[in-house]
Amino acid sequence: MERLLDVKGVYFGYNKKYVLEDVNLTVFRGDFLGIVGPNGSAKSTLIKIILGILKPQRGTVVLLNSPIERFNQWDRIGYISQRVRNFNPAFPATVEEIVGANLYSQMGVFKFFNKEHKTKIKEALDVVNMSDYQDHLIGNLSGGEQQKVFIARTLISNPEIIFMDEPLVGVDVQSQEQFYGLMEKLNKELGITLVMVSHDIGVITDKANRVACVGNRKVCVHPSTDFNKEEHIRDVYGEDLSILHHKH
Ligand SMILES: Nc1ncnc2c1ncn2[C@@H]1O[C@H](COP(=O)(O)OP(=O)(O)OP(=O)(O)O)[C@@H](O)[C@H]1O
Numbered sequence: 001m002e003r004l005l006d007v008k009g010v011y012f013g014y015n016k017k018y019v020l021e022d023v024n025l026t027v028f029r030g031d032f033l034g035i036v037g038p039n040g041s042a043k044s045t046l047i048k049i050i051l052g053i054l055k056p057q058r059g060t061v062v063l064l065n066s067p068i069e070r071f072n073q074w075d076r077i078g079y080i081s082q083r084v085r086n087f088n089p090a091f092p093a094t095v096e097e098i099v100g101a102n103l104y105s106q107m108g109v110f111k112f113f114n115k116e117h118k119t120k121i122k123e124a125l126d127v128v129n130m131s132d133y134q135d136h137l138i139g140n141l142s143g144g145e146q147q148k149v150f151i152a153r154t155l156i157s158n159p160e161i162i163f164m165d166e167p168l169v170g171v172d173v174q175s176q177e178q179f180y181g182l183m184e185k186l187n188k189e190l191g192i193t194l195v196m197v198s199h200d201i202g203v204i205t206d207k208a209n210r211v212a213c214v215g216n217r218k219v220c221v222h223p224s225t226d227f228n229k230e231e232h233i234r235d236v237y238g239e240d241l242s243i244l245h246h247k248h
């Protein structure tokens, strides 16, 4: 199996106090890896280390066969951060402009979308079922629709692996089901490797093929079929299961 990501012996702390210790994690091509763990357990931190946004005090990250310090093939990677939707809702951009934003680097001096760009944008919006919204202002869309637009924006460069940090916060149950249908399509039909942070242990362990549990500064990885939800919840959340229902 081809390894797309190798994290080895990573230690990381913000202020000398480690929030992650001796983290080892491998992602293979075709994986759908779910990352679970309580608030503040360093899930977002882990994603940022993987993407080179934060530098570990010890250990190594190898992404698509390149040490992260030297990694430069960003068009092969998609990233939807936890804060992506905290933008000004009055931002006067259309769906087409948002999705096409990643194409600007390929344009000449005159920044306009040519026919080929428009086709690409339409294709990406088709995957997420949003092509009817091409000319709508992003601020007028619902949260779930905006989420799909950001996924389309990620898809436009044909990434091989997409990292998503809690993409489903604030998305209703029906849209969540659509979202997981879409993830299945990306993963199974388009062969895109997915890494997704989620608080919904019940659902993510169903959809993902492997699960990484972050807690007590450690990360452990299991095939999702072996993942014991109750045991995990007791281990990292303590006995008080009510915490799961009061997260957001
Ligand atoms: N820039 C920072 N400076 C100092 N401490 C930080 C910083 N960012 C995060 N932390 C701390 O590091 C720990 C891990 O934070 P992180 O955001 O990675 O957690 P998380 O697992 O993603 O939580 P959540 O489920 O709430 O998103 C937390 O205790 C947090 O307060």
Ligand SMILES: [Mg+2]
Pocket: 043, 044, 045, 082, 165
């Ligand atoms: Mg987080």
